[in-house]
Amino acid sequence: xxxxxxxxxxxxxxxxxxxxxxxxxxxxxxxxxxxxxxxxxxxxxxxxxxxxxxxxxxxxxxxxxxxxxxxxxxxxxxxxxxxxxxxxxxxxxxxxxxxxxxxxxxxxxxxxxxxxxxxxxxxxxxxxxxxxxxxxxxxxxxxxxxxxxxxxxxxxxxxxxxxxxxxxxxxxxxxxxxxxxxxxxxxxxxxxxxxxxxxxxxxxxxxxxxxxxxxxxxxxxxxxxxxxxxxxxxxxxxxxxxxxxxxxxxxxxxxxxxxxxxxxxxxxxxxxxxxxxxxxxxxxxxxxxxxxxxxxxxxxxxxxxxxxxxxxxxxxxxxxxxxxxxxxxx
Amino acid sequence: xxxxxxxxxxxxxxxxxxxxxxxxxxxxxxxxxxxxxxxxxxxxxxxxxxxxxxxxxxxxxxxxxxxxxxxxxxxxxxxxxxxxxxxxxxxxxxxxxxxxxxxxxxxxxxxxxxxxxxxxxxxxxxxxxxxxxxxxxxxxxxxxxxxxxxxxxxxxxxxxxxxxxxxxxxxxxxxxxxxxxxxxxxxxxxxxxxxxxxxxxxxxxxxxxxxxxxxxxxxxxxxxxxxxxxxxxxxxxxxxxxxxxxxxxxxxxxxxxxxxxxxxxxxxxxxxxxxxxxxxxxxxxxxxxxxxxxxxxxxxxxxxxxxxxxxxxxxxxxxxxxxxxxxxxx
DNA sequence: CTGAAAGCGCTAACAT
DNA sequence: ATGTTAGCGCTTTCAG
Numbered sequence: 001x002x003x004x005x006x007x008x009x010x011x012x013x014x015x016x017x018x019x020x021x022x023x024x025x026x027x028x029x030x031x032x033x034x035x036x037x038x039x040x041x042x043x044x045x046x047x048x049x050x051x052x053x054x055x056x057x058x059x060x061x062x063x064x065x066x067x068x069x070x071x072x073x074x075x076x077x078x079x080x081x082x083x084x085x086x087x088x089x090x091x092x093x094x095x096x097x098x099x100x101x102x103x104x105x106x107x108x109x110x111x112x113x114x115x116x117x118x119x120x121x122x123x124x125x126x127x128x129x130x131x132x133x134x135x136x137x138x139x140x141x142x143x144x145x146x147x148x149x150x151x152x153x154x155x156x157x158x159x160x161x162x163x164x165x166x167x168x169x170x171x172x173x174x175x176x177x178x179x180x181x182x183x184x185x186x187x188x189x190x191x192x193x194x195x196x197x198x199x200x201x202x203x204x205x206x207x208x209x210x211x212x213x214x215x216x217x218x219x220x221x222x223x224x225x226x227x228x229x230x231x232x233x234x235x236x237x238x239x240x241x242x243x244x245x246x247x248x249x250x251x252x253x254x255x256x257x258x259x260x261x262x263x264x265x266x267x268x269x270x271x272x273x274x275x276x277x278x279x280x281x282x283x284x285x286x287x288x289x290x291x292x293x294x295x296x297x298x299x300x301x302x303x304x305x306x307x308x309x310x311x312x313x314x315x316x317x318x319x320x321x322x323x324x325x326x327x328x329x330x
Numbered sequence: 331x332x333x334x335x336x337x338x339x340x341x342x343x344x345x346x347x348x349x350x351x352x353x354x355x356x357x358x359x360x361x362x363x364x365x366x367x368x369x370x371x372x373x374x375x376x377x378x379x380x381x382x383x384x385x386x387x388x389x390x391x392x393x394x395x396x397x398x399x400x401x402x403x404x405x406x407x408x409x410x411x412x413x414x415x416x417x418x419x420x421x422x423x424x425x426x427x428x429x430x431x432x433x434x435x436x437x438x439x440x441x442x443x444x445x446x447x448x449x450x451x452x453x454x455x456x457x458x459x460x461x462x463x464x465x466x467x468x469x470x471x472x473x474x475x476x477x478x479x480x481x482x483x484x485x486x487x488x489x490x491x492x493x494x495x496x497x498x499x500x501x502x503x504x505x506x507x508x509x510x511x512x513x514x515x516x517x518x519x520x521x522x523x524x525x526x527x528x529x530x531x532x533x534x535x536x537x538x539x540x541x542x543x544x545x546x547x548x549x550x551x552x553x554x555x556x557x558x559x560x561x562x563x564x565x566x567x568x569x570x571x572x573x574x575x576x577x578x579x580x581x582x583x584x585x586x587x588x589x590x591x592x593x594x595x596x597x598x599x600x601x602x603x604x605x606x607x608x609x610x611x612x613x614x615x616x617x618x619x620x621x622x623x624x625x626x627x628x629x630x631x632x633x634x635x636x637x638x639x640x641x642x643x644x645x646x647x648x649x650x651x652x653x654x655x656x657x658x659x660x
Numbered sequence: 661c662t663g664a665a666a667g668c669g670c671t672a673a674c675a676t
Numbered sequence: 677a678t679g680t681t682a683g684c685g686c687t688t689t690c691a692g
Contacts, residue, residue: 004669015679020671030677050444052669054381056684070410076401083427092441095425097413111422114380256610280586281611334685345663350687360661382685386668
């Protein structure tokens, strides 16, 4: 089996608590024996069992990350930022994907706690469920949520403002008949962005009509299908706000396949600013989010909670979204 | 703190070994007490400590995954497949990204073993280092490697064949001056694909010249920069084989920015067939890999090794790549 | 069927 | 400075 602390103790004829002390840099061992121990451990290829250490120390140097979909570059970049920040603090991450499914999410939440992760970073799969998070005592931080009444930390972009900026841009460019494609209706980010959209519409004397909002999936295909539904519904459309870039990409695909020229016939705006949106062949106008930074911030905030820094107050960080005008709006 | 097996034992006035038996579905408890125990555990919100279980059982139901870059959709889809297959077997994954850095990779390899993962799935950061894997006794599987002389399992696509097909396609379409953009020179997949390219060239009476191969990074920007270098080097170029789709996307970007029309002035082919390659605005000709399936297979093969199925022989699985002709080659 | 006790590998008092 | 011991939470003999 694996070499344990006892093996190297026996080898050297010292007690194994000395080994522990030496290897963990604690005082109580002479410099000489410390060196002998370190050398022997190295030579024998000793690897401390983190399971055992975690059991006694009650820490695992591990955090769980639950996101809906790793293939969405938005989450990909966030995870990238999390991993980077985690590495600097000696943490590893359990990556879990919920597929926007609340049950899968709950399941992972349970497993993560059984694995005794030190903290959890989560993007809720749906809106309704997440008030139940308050019963979780593990340090936890929620991505992209700003609501009150919960105990956990929150870091995210200002979605309402983002939705406002996007819609306002459409309106300012002369589009008067925008439609909106969101994810599932109970998705928090979607609804917040819609609230912002409504505010912009109001400023231009317009209202948000129900039949101008379509639900889909947060994927390219989801956007394409929803666009088809909208354009075939008979309403007048001169622009579409895809609630994320993947959806907007699907809209672009629909337009392309159906001879609608962008940005003349229809203007398209997305949200997130994933890297593919900037390709010269795409040039999607969108709302930029600092995704990598968001990931780093997420971990760092969680880390502080884990280590018990800065008291018990809930911390909320709200990042500003930014309009990036490219070629899909006139 | 967290409630333990002892708490529920005390609550019920039974020994805690009975709790263990009941909760793990082992025999040796009457049906009646089992039900009482299950009910109490549920009521008290008992969550077994997997760290402790892992310590005694010597299993963690965890595997480590080390990939170079989660933002490359090629790896994204693989990871997706791994997570999906792992979930079915009750496994969680530690996601580690090496950033194509061998030292980072080694570091993670060490940590993973300390965390006592049951197995490791790895895409080596570079070529030279990976023979050192033979000293690792943890079940391990290597992505996309077919070489002999190692003890670990291997699952991947036939890169030589893929490189051959891609280059042959270019040649068959009348391109006679292809250049090649690879990742770092010591990358295994790159060199294998180049071997295939050479074979195709030979069939057309051509040879692979050193100055027609450029090194870059496996990113869009890497492809763009390498393309610029190549096109400015004064050699004749009528087509480029990007060793992965991200690089090919960068080449497309370079062409777009420099008024080179594709596929007339220059033909472009990639490798991987990431989803963005199929966008109507992109339509990249490429070599398809079954990435999701690859991920599933990776985990399932590893799982068998962990569970000690099918003896000790090294298993190698080689998937067939497939040419997908779109619009970037004439 | 059930309980007592040992031990997984390690850390942290407590002794010496 | 070093060794001894208890115990982290759990599983698994071994008795009863």
